[in-house]
Amino acid sequence: MAQFTLVSGSVGLITLQNPPVNALSAATRQGIVDMMNKALNDPEVKSVVVCGQNRIFCGGADIKEFGTKISGPPLIPTIHTIEATNKPVVAAIEGSALGGGLELALGCHYRIAHSKARLGLPEVTLGLLPAIGGSQRLPRLIGVPAAIELITTGRHITAAEALQLGLVDHVTRSSTVDEAIKFAQSVEGKSLDSRRISNYPCPHLPDLDAVFEGVMQEVRQKAHGAIAPIACVQAVRAAATLPYLEGMEIERQLMETLFTSSQARALQYTFFAQRAVSRWSMPSGARWDTSMPKPVHKAAVIGLGTMGRGITVALAQAGLSVVAVETQEKQLKEAKLVVSGILERAAQRRGMAPTLAKITYSHDIRAVADVDLVIEAVFEDEALKEKVFQQLSAVCKPGTFLCTNTSSLDVDHLASLTHNPELVVGMHFFAPAHVMKLLEVVYGSKSSPEALATVMQLGKRMGKVSVAVGNCWGFVGNRMLKPYMEQAFYLLEEGATPELVDQALVEFGFPMGVFRMSDLSGTDVYWKIRKEAEPVGASGQEARVRKGLRYSPLGDLLCEQGRFGQKTGQGWYQYDKPGSRVARPDPWVHNFLEEYRARHGLVARRIDHAEVLERCLYSLINEGFRILEEGIAAGPEDIDMIYVFGYGWPKHRGGPMFYASMVGLAKILERLEHYHRAHPDVPFMQPCSLLRKLVTCGSPPVHKWKDVIKKIHSQL
Numbered sequence: 244m245a246q247f248t249l250v251s252g253s254v255g256l257i258t259l260q261n262p263p264v265n266a267l268s269a270a271t272r273q274g275i276v277d278m279m280n281k282a283l284n285d286p287e288v289k290s291v292v293v294c295g296q297n298r299i300f301c302g303g304a305d306i307k308e309f310g311t312k313i314s315g316p317p318l319i320p321t322i323h324t325i326e327a328t329n330k331p332v333v334a335a336i337e338g339s340a341l342g343g344g345l346e347l348a349l350g351c352h353y354r355i356a357h358s359k360a361r362l363g364l365p366e367v368t369l370g371l372l373p374a375i376g377g378s379q380r381l382p383r384l385i386g387v388p389a390a391i392e393l394i395t396t397g398r399h400i401t402a403a404e405a406l407q408l409g410l411v412d413h414v415t416r417s418s419t420v421d422e423a424i425k426f427a428q429s430v431e432g433k434s435l436d437s438r439r440i441s442n443y444p445c446p447h448l449p450d451l452d453a454v455f456e457g458v459m460q461e462v463r464q465k466a467h468g469a470i471a472p473i474a475c476v477q478a479v480r481a482a483a484t485l486p487y488l489e490g491m492e493i494e495r496q497l498m499e500t501l502f503t504s505s506q507a508r509a510l511q512y513t514f515f516a517q518r519a520v521s522r523w524s525m526p527s528g529a530r531w532d533t534s535m536p537k538p539v540h541k542a543a544v545i546g547l548g549t550m551g552r553g554i555t556v557a558l559a560q561a562g563l564s565v566v567a568v569e570t571q572e573k574q575l576k577e578a579k580l581v582v583s584g585i586l587e588r589a590a591q592r593r594g595m596a597p598t599l600a601k602i603t604y605s606h607d608i609r610a611v612a613d614v615d616l617v618i619e620a621v622f623e624d625e626a627l628k629e630k631v632f633q634q635l636s637a638v639c640k641p642g643t644f645l646c647t648n649t650s651s652l653d654v655d656h657l658a659s660l661t662h663n664p665e666l667v668v669g670m671h672f673f674a675p676a677h678v679m680k681l682l683e684v685v686y687g688s689k690s691s692p693e694a695l696a697t698v699m700q701l702g703k704r705m706g707k708v709s710v711a712v713g714n715c716w717g718f719v720g721n722r723m724l725k726p727y728m729e730q731a732f733y734l735l736e737e738g739a740t741p742e743l744v745d746q747a748l749v750e751f752g753f754p755m756g757v758f759r760m761s762d763l764s765g766t767d768v769y770w771k772i773r774k775e776a777e778p779v780g781a782s783g784q785e786a787r788v789r790k791g792l793r794y795s796p797l798g799d800l801l802c803e804q805g806r807f808g809q810k811t812g813q814g815w816y817q818y819d820k821p822g823s824r825v826a827r828p829d830p831w832v833h834n835f836l837e838e839y840r841a842r843h844g845l846v847a848r849r850i851d852h853a854e855v856l857e858r859c860l861y862s863l864i865n866e867g868f869r870i871l872e873e874g875i876a877a878g879p880e881d882i883d884m885i886y887v888f889g890y891g892w893p894k895h896r897g898g899p900m901f902y903a904s905m906v907g908l909a910k911i912l913e914r915l916e917h918y919h920r921a922h923p924d925v926p927f928m929q930p931c932s933l934l935r936k937l938v939t940c941g942s943p944p945v946h947k948w949k950d951v952i953k954k955i956h957s958q959l
């Protein structure tokens with residue numbers, strides 16, 4: 244797992260060998276310990292170069308080992324030995340030096356990086372902190388402010404930035420290992436006293452207490468309840484205030500707490516789940532590894548409203564030629580300005596030329612005749628989308644994939660209007676489409692594996708976490724949101740305020756609660772969807788029962804007052820002016836709720852945060868189990884990634900299905916049964932049979948659920 248070679252007569256070259264990313268597994272750590280001992284004890288070796296096989300230095304600790312009993316040697320003593328030796332040790336960094344990989348490099352006396360290398364301490368994203376000396380060496384090397392920023396965000400930086408920060412000594416465009424070997428030879432026999440980072444004093448900061456107080460406040464605010472960023476600040480504070488070895492002891496203690504935390508488990512689950520969702524499958528048995536994507540060089544976007552503009556930007560940034568079509572002249576002009584502005588600002592940030600020339604604009608749908616793939620993003624109106632699909636089917640060259648950005652319409656129906664329904668796929672983007680990571684890729688009953696493979700690959704090219712799901716109302720994300728929002732309305736009827744419900748959800752870790760979110764996206768968005776789904780009683784009707792089931796008209800009544808949220812300055816909250824982002828509790832809403840309860844003979848009761856969470860989240864989770872049972876999502880990871888990357892579910896809770904497994908399926912079942920007994924007219928509270936089955940099977944861990952689902956499907 245690590246190889247030793249004597250090169251150029253005096254340099255011991257140690258190569259980490261653990262594909263694909265040379266992670267520090269037990270065997271690799273053993274290899275490093277053994278090969279380093281060999282190099283340091285061999286009198287022929289005058290200097291050492293450490294590098295990684297296959298042009299990647301090291302991706303850090305082996306995350307697969309976490310959660311198991313850790314065996315193999317620790318690395319801290321070896322890093323101390325490296326730092327203390329009088330033979331110069333040079334890290335030759337290609338590809339990535341991340342986490343434990345960078346910490347190993349920080350123990351070396353010199354670091355030479357390839358210009359394309361990426362460096363970082365991303366442990367925080369896995370619920371951890373740099374625990375083999377990184378939290379103590381980095382601030383000593385680059386100063387406290389820069390170290391805090393890197394360690395608390397986990398950001399990967401370029402070699403150029405690393406050079407600027409003083410994290411690496413030299414950046415090369417040629418062979419990093421050759422340069423490192425030459426350099427190692429040039430410093431053989433020279434004093435290394437000034438190269439041992441653990442001996443450095445931490446660069447002085449005036450008013451250290453005030454600095455850390457400010458940083459802690461900021462980090463806490465951004466953490467939304469995650470504990471690792473807080474521990475990272477504490478560890479850096481130890482570096483800034485204590486001698487090295489005492490700081491190392493603080494680092495160890497903090498890591499001990501984080502290592503076994505449920506947040507670390509959730510974040511590590513998310514790391515693997517994010518990668519697992521790219522290995523999609525369809526109920527037909529078609530899979531990612533047996534289906535060939537078609538190349539897409541030129542794509543088109545139809546409709547340049549907010550979504551269409553974001554999609555155009557995302558496609559252009561992915562390097563595609565784009566034809567952007569908008570029939571309304573004014574909207575087209577405005578879209579050109581907005582798209583160019585976004586691309587120019589992004590290019591400026593990256594120090595690159597903008598990709599404006601890749602986009603051509605047209606008001607004529609016939610301009611898409613020669614593209615490989617079209618994404619329809621017109622207004623969410625069924626008749627309009629039907630017309631666009633019929634036109635596309637007539638004007639596009641044979642074989643063009645036709646995609647829809649609908650969030651709620653039936654993909655099969657749109658496909659049925661075209662000559663080739665097998666080429667039709669849903670591409671559900673999230674606003675702003677060039678920023679949000681999630682892409683829900685919806686295959687219809689006729690979509691071909693090739694079409695799905697093509698769209699999944701395009702999603703990857705755009706930097707999205709693309710999740711393939713089946714076609715049903717609301718697909719996965721919005722379908723699960725329905726019971727969640729419904730419960731929020733019921734809680735208002737029963738005595739809660741929008742602030743109380745939102746506060747419970749924010750304390751859970753969502754960036755904002757359901758009512759604040761609804762104000763942000765526009766309360767009228769779901770009102771329109773509700774009216775389309777349920778035209779009965781669309782206006783002025785207060786019925787609390789629809790088709791024999793409980794219904795809350797509160798959202799409809801609010802909209803009938805013209806309170807469409809942030810954009811109108813009034814919604815579930817009040818705002819200083821239309822468009823303002825500062826939401827304040829609104830006495831008008833409290834009064835509106837009291838009058839509503841009085842009209843319906845409802846007596847307000849005290850509702851606590853635990854009830855808000857159980858009712859909103861467990862009903863959403865229950866719908867997730869139904870989605871799994873129906874095969875709309877292939878596995879719990881798919882649902883979880885949709886919620887983490889599209890709906891603000893806190894990453895440190897791993898997604899709704901992972902969260903359910905952490906709470907305990909038996910408890911979720913028991914609470915759903917409890918609420919269903921109290922509200923038998925709310926079908927979303929009726930526990931789904933898959934949940935019952937899993938509890939009967941002894942509540943297996945989340946990665947085993949697929950086996951139970953397979954069994955159920957094979958019995959059908």
Ligand SMILES: CC(C)(COP(=O)(O)OP(=O)(O)OC[C@H]1O[C@@H](n2cnc3c(N)ncnc32)[C@H](O)[C@@H]1OP(=O)(O)O)[C@@H](O)C(=O)NCCC(=O)NCCSC(=O)C[C@@H](O)CCCCCCCCCCCCC(=O)O
Pocket residue numbers: 263264266302303304305306307313316317318319320339341342343344346365366369371372373374375377495498499502515518519
């Ligand atoms: C590296 C990447 C940037 C590569 O990206 P790319 O897009 O090219 O590829 P993929 O992301 O698709 O990855 C390919 C493949 O590899 C798998 N993989 C990637 N990284 C790891 C990894 N680190 N471990 C295991 N497997 C990995 C990935 O899953 C893919 O496989 P799949 O089958 O799923 O397709 C990118 O991959 C990336 O960003 N990786 C993660 C980098 C990272 O986060 N590194 C930090 C790891 S945590 C760490 O290093 C902690 C250390 O600070 C401390 C470790 C101490 C541990 C012991 C704890 C006990 C406490 C006692 C302390 C004593 C310490 C001592 O003395 O030793």
